[in-house]
Structures are given as C-alpha cells and as structure tokens.
Amino acid sequence: MNWPAILAIYRYEMARTYRTLAQSVISPVISTSLYFVVFGAAIGSRIDSVEGVAYGAFIVPGLIMLTVITQGISNASFAIYFPKFIGTIYELLSAPVSFLEIVIGYVGAAATKSLLIGLIILGTATFFVEVQILHPVAMLVFLVLTCVSFSLFGFIIGIWAQNFEQLQLVPLLIITPLVFLGGSFYSISMLPPFWQTVTLFNPVVYLISGFRWSFYGTADVGIGLSLAMIALFLGLCLGATWWIFRTGWRIKS
Amino acid sequence: MDSIISVRDLAKVYDNGFAALSGARLEIEEGEILALLGPNGAGKTTLISIICGLVTPTDGQVTVGGHDVVQDWRRARSLIGLVPQEVALEPFEKVINTVRFSRGLFGRPADPARIEQVLRQLSLWEKRNEKIMSLSGGMKRRVLIAKALAHDPQILFLDEPTAGVDVELRKEMWEVVRGLQDAGVTILLTTHYIEEAEAMADRVAVINGGRILLVEEKAALMRRMGKRQMRIELGTPVDRLPESLAAYGLERADDGAALVYTYDTAADRTGITRLLNDIQAAGLVLHDVQTRQSSLEEIFVDLVKEAS
Ligand SMILES: Nc1ncnc2c1ncn2[C@@H]1O[C@H](COP(=O)(O)OP(=O)(O)OP(=O)(O)O)[C@@H](O)[C@H]1O
Ligand SMILES: [Mg+2]
Secondary structure (H helix, E strand, C coil): CHHHHHHHHHHHHHHHHHCCCCHHEEEEEEEEHHHHHHHHHHHHHCCCCCCCHHHHHHHHHHHHHHHHHHHHHHHHHHHHHHHHHHHCCHHHHCCCCCCHHHHHHHHHHHEEEEHHHHHHHHHHHHCCCCCCCCCCCHHHHHHHHHHHHHHHHHHHHHHHCCCCHHHHHHHHHHHHHHHHHHCCCCCHCCCCCCHHHHHHHHHHHHHHHHHHHHHHCCHHHHHHHHHHHHHHHHHHHHHHHHHHHHHCCCCCC | EEEEEEEEEEECCCCCCCEEEEEEEEEEEEEEEEEEEECCCCCHHHHHHHHHCCCCCEEEEEEEECCECCCCCHHHCEEEEEEEECCCCCCHHHHCHHHHHHHCCCCCCCCCHHHHHHHHHHCCCHHHCCCCHCCCHHHHHHHHHHHCCCCCCCCCECCCCCCCCCCHHHHHHHHHHHHHHCCCCCCECCCCCCCCCCCCCCEEEEEEECCCEEEEHHHHHHHHEEEEEEEEECCCCCCCCCHHHHHHCCEHHHHHCCEEEEEECCCCCCCHHHHHHHHHHCCCCCCEEEEEEHHHHHHHHHHHHCCC
16 A cells, blocks of 8 residues: 555645635535524524424534535545546556555545534534534444545546536535435424335435434434445445446546 | 666557557667657657556556556556646646655655755746746746656656747756756657757657657667758859759759758768869859758658658
C-alpha cells in the first residue's frame, strides 16, 4: 500500500474543504436551521408528538441523514469528476498509486467531510430542540457507515458522469426524492397501509429508521434489518468500484 | 549502454477502432536525451501515455528499468516523471501545494528543501504562493515540469514542453533539461521545433502513422542525410548560367546575384574545387562564398515523404 499517496490525496481534498469552508459547512448549517424554523417551530407546533417524541426533535435524525447523504454524494462525485474534467487525472493515473488507494483517499476525505457536517448539524439542532441520544455508539456506527457508503456511491457517479448535467442527474432525480420520501419528516406508520408497503422498497427508509432508533429507541423497521440494508448498499458500491478498478471504465482508454 | 526503456512491438487500437500504434519498437538508453519527432497524429502522445500507464496497450510489451509497465506497474511508474502535452492544472491551487502533492502521490516523504530547489531551478520560487490561474502560460508549463520533477524521477517525459513558450524561456528550459541530463536523468522529448531536437538530443527517433521509422544518433543522421549548400555571391549578377556550368545543377538566387550549389558531404568528391575553377574560367567574379548544413527539419520532411 502506498500510504503516503493516500495521505497526500486525503490532505489535498481536506485542504480544499478548508478553502471552501463557507460552502462546505455554513450552507448546510443554514439550510438545516431553516428546516427547524419551518418544520420544527412553525408546523411542528401544530403537530402532536410522534411516537412520544416532540416533532421538532423527531425530525433531527432524518435531517442529519438527508444532509450527510447529499453531501457525501456531491463531495465525492465532484472530487473525482473535477480532475477528469480539467485533465489533472493524468497525474493520478501515471503515479504509482492503485485504484484502491485513490478510492480510499477520495472517499475517505468526502466521508470525513460529511461526517463533520453531520455532527455540526447535530450540534446546531441542540440549539433548537431537546435532542436525546439513547445509543450513542450505534448512532456513530450508522452515521459513519452512511457517510462512507454514499461517498463511495458519489465516487462512482463522478467516474460515470461525462458532463456536469450527468453529475447532477442522479442526486437530483433519484437520491433527493428517496431521501424525502424516506421518513425524514414523518413516521411510516402515519401513512396509509398501501403506501407503507411501497415505502419499504425505499432503502433510505431503513437508514433513517435505524438512525432514529439510536436516538429515541423507536423504529419503523427492525434495527437488524436496517443494519443489513446499509451493509448491502455498501457491498453493492464496493462491488461496482471493484469492477471499475478491473476494467478502467471511463478513466483509461 | 543499457536500455532503460524498451518498447517491443507495441500496438494500440483505440475504442473507436483507430490504430494509433502498430508494431512500434524503441530502446531508450540510460542517461540519453532522445527526441521523438513526427507529424500531428503520428502516435507520440499515445506511445508516452502507454509507457506512463495512462493508456492500456492492445499488444506488445514495455519495460521501464526492467519492470513491465502492466504487470509491475508500481515500480515502473515510480521511475518516471511526466510532463503532459496539455496544460492540466487545478486553477485555484497554490503553486507550492500542487508540487508538494505530486511528491506525496509518488510515495516520497515530504522534503521542503527539495521542493524549494525544484521551484528555484524553474524560477518559480517567487511565485510559490500564487494561485495557478494567475500565472502566465509559460509559467504554467514550468509548474508542470516542477510537478514531474518533485519526486526525483530517473526518467523524464517531456511531451512538447516548449509549445507556446517564447524563445528566451525555451532556451532556459533547455538549460534545465541539460542540467537534468548531467544529473543522470534519461529524457524523452517530443517537439515540433526541430531546432530544439537539433540543440538537445543525443539521438533522434522519427515516428509516423504509428510506426517508428528510424532511430539514429543525431550527428550520424545529419551526416548521412545532411546535404550541404554552398552559396556563391557574384560581383555582377548573371541573367543566364554559362553553358560550361550546366553540369553542376546550380540554382540562381537573388535575380542572379548568387548561385547555390548543393552537394553531398558523404560523397568522396564534393566537386567544389572544380566548380570554383570553372566559375573563374567562365569569367564570373566571386564576391563571397558561404556554406550551410541542412537542418534536421529538412531531413525530417524528406524522411516522412520517403516513407509515405
Ligand atoms: N482516446 C482516443 N480515442 C481515439 N483516437 C485517439 C485517442 N487518442 C488519440 N487518438 C488518435 O490517435 C492518433 C495518434 O494520436 P497522438 O495523440 O498519439 O498523436 P501525436 O503524435 O501526439 O500528435 P500531436 O503532435 O498532434 O500531439 C491520432 O490520430 C488521434 O486522433
Ligand atoms: Mg501529442
């Protein structure tokens, strides 16, 4: 393993984060605060508590998930798409660095960044509502696994994308709807029975449900099932990455 | 001398079916400067890209320092620094950061003194904290060279390093490259400026249509293919060549104020003495005589014409 190279990529990407601190950290914090003002205070004051949790507090895990998923994808996809776009990828390909090392460097940095943002949002949330974390270790495990999986997914999108439109396409058309319909703002049990069944095909439901369980001890689906689903997603992304690595798809001619 | 890079029967067919290289063979000797010349689309960049790992070969084998570039890619690539043809740099990054990054990518430990040395060598030290987008085109090229040198490579590939670089800077770059050769670095250079190859190279390889047409010592090539021309300036211009000089194939230049004689340096007799005598006998007055060796460019144009 070329650890200095992994470190070089990781540091370089993290340095970019510090350089663009405003977009990277401040904007998610502002948008989350807006969610709290609108959903938590304005609407939430008219909604009863959900499964014994005040509505403002109930939406916290979902909001964190929403942010780390979209951030992980956009950070990682951009991080690898940009060198392809401006041509600096020649350096990665001509260096004594394996594809695995490239992935660890980029995905590691993107996951770290989204993890940090997730934690900052959690901190922000405590200013607005009373947050309780019953299972802190499980909470961190869910958070880290989600950051890594979706950063990896973003990396794959960045390799696949051949223009900026494609780069935005998957997050906009697939991920955002799935996350919004994944129970960030409601409990599945609030839906009519038919839609409850449909919802179970949405993988994000399992993530948010498990994550919320680590906060308040209540879940829409079993915690084991949640973990299994995120492991499956991570496994699929790893498989796809391995295949790209084998074939040099869209990076080497 | 030993070959440090050996290219055997290399072929590349791109996904669109285009055969950019077919059966290319080339041995590059340790410590030499080899100039790879060829017209646009000849396959120069493709050849370099395969050696450096950017492009997968369709057929054939390449070894660098004895390591196969496909099987033993890690060791092969560690030896090489690449300056690509296209300027590709992150616009918002600082010069020094991008050079440090290159060193790290090649697994070398951080070495601020070495980075400073490289930046000074390329006159970039004063610009180290500037963003790349604020540099001029020639400076960006130098940043590319600094990045390639940051990990102390044994072999340097320069793919048209002086395209769009002014004369002064070009000469400066030549100095840098010569300095590298003195330090033991093997250099492969592609260029469309023939005078660059003429000034720098130990050997010249000519590629066209994906095939290496010849590899030869530059001096030997010039001697073998080189024609000399003698320009004879006359005291008074002539309208027509005298009959007695018809056999020499002279050309009239400057409205008859000068005559140009082309001869082969490799031939036993150049015919110069006889020509000068005959000119005198014809009653023409010699004003001045100059000789000139044909440039590599002329040689190269001849070669490509010959092969096609
Ligand atoms: N990715 C690619 N896909 C298809 N064809 C390609 C690709 N890259 C290069 N080619 C073709 O292969 C041929 C050789 O290209 P190459 O870039 O190696 O030429 P070159 O000798 O470097 O030319 P130049 O002097 O213009 O830089 C060209 O005809 C080019 O169009
Ligand atoms: Mg080229």
